[in-house]
Amino acid sequence: MSSKKNILLLSLFICYFKLFAQDLSFAKGVCKMLCSDEFSGRGYVNSGDELAAQFIRTQMKEIGLKPLADNYFQKFGFEVVCYPERVQLKVDHYDLTPGKDFIINPGCPSINGSFNVIHIDSAMLDNNTQFNQLFGSKVRNCFLEVDQIKDLKLLHPERIDVILKNQVRAKGLLYAKKEKLTWGVAQHFADFPIISVLKNVIQEHPLLIELKVDAEYKLHQTQNVIGKITGKKYPDSVIVISAHYDHLGMMGNFTKFPGANDNASGVAMMLDLAKFFNKKGSDYTLIFIGFAAEEAGLLGSLYYTENPVVPLAQIKLLVNLDLMSTGDKGMMVVNGTEFPELFEQLKFQNSIGNYLPSIQARGKAANSDHYYFSEKGVQALFFYLMGEYHAYHDVEDDFEALTFSRYNESFQLVADFIAGF
Ligand SMILES: [Zn+2]
Incomplete structure (x- = not known):
């Protein structure tokens, strides 16, 4: 058998082997x-x-x-x-689909109720009176809705930091997002709920949310x-x-x-x-x-x-x-x-x-x-x-x-x- 034939056979064998690997x-x-x-x-x-x-x-x-x-x-x-139980969110009485329209933060603590929404934008962060009012007791039972976080971070880095850390002790935060929603796993409870919602499924400035989350640790x-x-x-x-x-x-x-x-x-x-x-x-x-x-x-x-x-x-x-x-x-x-x-x-x-x-x-x-x-x-x-x-x-x-x-x-x-x- 010639060596050429050997090489041919070898490469055929390799092809066969690769094909079925x-x-x-x-x-x-x-x-x-x-x-x-x-x-x-x-x-x-x-x-x-x-x-x-x-x-x-x-x-x-x-x-x-x-x-x-x-x-x-x-x-x-x-x-x-x-989260073994159903997670539910209504925004202005409209039922949203979990995972698709909204996502809770990994480690989101249990919460159940209806909450008014306060819209946070550049004008309100600029206004001392309005910003200081956020520290009032009324806010404790509200969600803060933050829109365009990146822009706000550039314009008002310190004040938006206060909001994102929830130092005003609101019930939770609501992020309206254009980009896709992604989730994760948490080993411990987060300090407060953060709900991310797709912008195109809610109206511009939502007023009321109804939220039910049963978390298990x-x-x-x-x-x-x-x-x-x-x-x-x-x-x-x-x-x-x-x-x-x-x-x-x-x-x-x-x-x-x-x-x-x-x-x-x-x-x-x-x-x-x-x-x-x-x-x-x-x-x-x-x-x-x-x-x-x-x-x-x-x-x-x-x-x-x-x-x-x-x-x-x-x-x-x-x-x-x-x-x-x-x-x-x-x-x-x-x-x-x-x-x-x-x-x-x-x-x-x-x-x-x-x-x-x-x-x-x-x-x-x-x-x-x-x-x-x-x-x-x-x-x-x-x-x-x-x-x-x-x-x-x-x-x-x-x-x-x-x-x-x-x-x-x-x-x-x-x-x-x-x-x-
Ligand atoms: Zn992986």
């Missing part, structure tokens, strides 16, 4: 499941995060990963504020989900592939934040990589971790770094996947500038495979679960894909919005990078 329908299935109503936005209402953890454990078992920690679960507790038990593939050559050296599975949960009993791109997509790719490497094998031991409570402040990864199941010194590389459903504009590597050799290797593999249009590097950032690992000396990179996808921490980040436009290419790039380490 990733499993897009599996990844889609995982995302669809994690975004479904059953998982309640994978937060702290209806045991959403617990059910998601059980689902991931089942997947890990079926794939053939070996359990670590306590039957794949590393348990820990943390405090969180959640609890010590919540959760778990990181951990499985492994033992390395053939270097069983004591570990590559971690991680993705957080939690999201924001529910704002009331019917408003779900599905967290499709953030981060069902990362979990799907992590499990797909587990499937792939379980068949293919690996020189290094591979540990797959679905982190809990990332949205509450990277709590799952923090807990792991303080209570490592496998010692941090054994971890030669960590690849964290978060926001993995696009890629048309390439991939960003957080910590890329901290670990330039790894970054160059990744770029090289991308150019060889002709996978993604660009690979870019950023410095340190505490924006996902890689952070506490690199702070403790582990070579940890965070990959996220870039492209046309505008939903983020909102009700629109749902399975139907995902395109998976560069799923195959990004999967192959990550797989090559891990296999080539």
Whole structure:
């Protein structure tokens, strides 16, 4: 057989191998499941995060990963504020849709009642008498409606600061916003309610709001989900592939934040990589971790770094996947500038495979679960894909919005990078 033929066969084999490396329908299935109503936005209402953890454990078992920690679960507790009951807002008697028309601040305390609204604008902040009147007792049962906060900050920095800190002790603040509404998770109660409302669903200067929020503060038990593939050559050296599975949960009993791109997509790719490497094998031991409570402040990864199941010194590389459903504009590597050799290797593999249009590097950032690992000396990179996808921490980040436009290419790039380490 001529060497030309050998090369041809080899490249055919590589094509075949690449073609069947990733499993897009599996990844889609995982995302669809994690975004479904059953998982309640994978937060702290209806045991959403617990059910998601059980689902991931089942997947890990079926794939053939070996359990670590306590039957794949590393348990820990943390405090969180959640909203199991319906959150309701009427503005001038008009019922608004939670999540879409308005959002409460993370940690918003319970409140129930009707409140007059006082409009705060530049003219009123300019007027000493009017401004001083805000400190009167009448204001205590009103909401202050603040419009165009940015402009007011420039014009009246000190006075707007008094308002935004609610030093006049109003019942709460109402922000009329043009831009999209985004939510978050809080571990503790905020000092007062802040309601953000889309400008185009209310009249210019609203007069009355009716608001009902039942907040619950609890010590919540959760778990990181951990499985492994033992390395053939270097069983004591570990590559971690991680993705957080939690999201924001529910704002009331019917408003779900599905967290499709953030981060069902990362979990799907992590499990797909587990499937792939379980068949293919690996020189290094591979540990797959679905982190809990990332949205509450990277709590799952923090807990792991303080209570490592496998010692941090054994971890030669960590690849964290978060926001993995696009890629048309390439991939960003957080910590890329901290670990330039790894970054160059990744770029090289991308150019060889002709996978993604660009690979870019950023410095340190505490924006996902890689952070506490690199702070403790582990070579940890965070990959996220870039492209046309505008939903983020909102009700629109749902399975139907995902395109998976560069799923195959990004999967192959990550797989090559891990296999080539
Ligand atoms: Zn995320």
